[in-house]
């Protein structure tokens with residue numbers, strides 16, 4: 001990762017020189033004050049030489065700052081009024097959130113708000129200043145917004161704020177001191193406040209009785225609870241088992257600040273225009289990265305993910321489960337383990353708990369690899385079958401049904417999903433009913449149901465042997481000496 005950072009940092013200016021002339025309207029920012037993503041990276045590299053950032057001040061030195069992961073591939077460059085800026089998502093192992101508006105919600109709702117909060121780095125320049133400045137921006141959504149939204153919550157940026165977003169947006173300096181706070185209603189700034197730290201962190205007995213609006217009107221001090229989220233695997237700490245993580249939140253102190261109306265310094269939320277760069281591209285779902293290099297495979301994956309006009313459980317899983325904000329799937333070709341058609345790897349599930357140990361949020365990521373050696377002979381239907389099989393593993397992982405236990409999940413799939421997989425392949429690809437059942441059984445030969453069966457009852461009421469079932473499956477999957485059934489991958 002570190003090497004990639006340095007290589008791409010030095011290559012980026014070269015690539016930019018070869019780009020076509022910009023035709024985008026630049027607002028009041030002239031070209032010499034435009035902040036490029038490369039400059040923003042340089043600024044962060046110079047400002048944070050230790051690769052650590054304070055996401056909030058706490059009384060505990062140990063958790064004052066925490067390792068920072070900056071997702072530069074998702075950086076977006078933008079302009080708003082006199083400002084030119086770059087915003088880029090960040091992650092840390094331990095997260096501290098200043099819980100504004102805590103008094104409006106109960107404890108479980110506040111835990112949910114913290115679970116759905118996220119932070120970015122905002123690096124900006126104004127037209128009078130050639131030096132870049134930076135803030136940590138934290139988005140703290142309202143419960144109403146968390147429960148009712150169309151676009152993924154984590155996709156909001158200050159220059160691209162959903163008109164559904166309500167809640168708080170906080171700007172902190174890189175030491176974790178809150179500087180500005182905006183209240184947002186339906187994507188619009190309804191109040192803007194300047195915060196200045198007056199006292200070191202208090203213990204959590206100090207309560208916040210004043211509303212922010214009342215305090216801001218007369219520049220009073222308000223103490224905001226600091227909520228810390230720590231995620232650990234079932235075995236605790238680092239290790240292979242922490243790919244199934246549980247996160248808990250606790251109050252670690254209060255951040256006491258004098259709050260006054262005013263601001264902002266730096267680009268405000270809700271402005272901007274003409275976002276260049278950022279995002280992940282690929283299919284219509286930005287959380288699913290279709291990384292297939294083979295154009296025929298890429299098109300087949302896109303076609304599968306675009307199943308809105310198909311009915312049934314499998315289509316619902318493809319449309320609704322994969323469409324979740326919290327599900328991040330990468331689909332690619334490559335070499336699979338043990339000559340499989342496809343496999344699922346790097347699966348990781350993180351569960352956030354409220355104080356009553358109810359799960360408030362799940363975050364799941366995984367990679368699905370289609371075996372590249374099969375691409376010349378496999379059919380479209382074969383690829384779709386392998387993909388929906390792996391998507392079912394992901395779906396079961398996400399729902400904590402035998403997480404990462406392939407054999408147990410195969411038994412579950414054999415018992416519950418043969419019909420729905422077959423129906424999907426019939427409806428979407430026009431696969432004959434009997435063939436669709438044979439395809440659905442693919443990859444399930446080790447299951448109890450398959451082993452105990454001597455023959456299979458088909459939709460047309462005929463019975464076929466295991467050998468015939470496997471043969472039909474193989475016909476769609478390609479390979480050296482197999483005739484292909486179904487549509488060629490490239491047609």
Ligand SMILES: [Zn+2]
Pocket residue numbers: 389393406410443
């Ligand atoms: Zn499997």
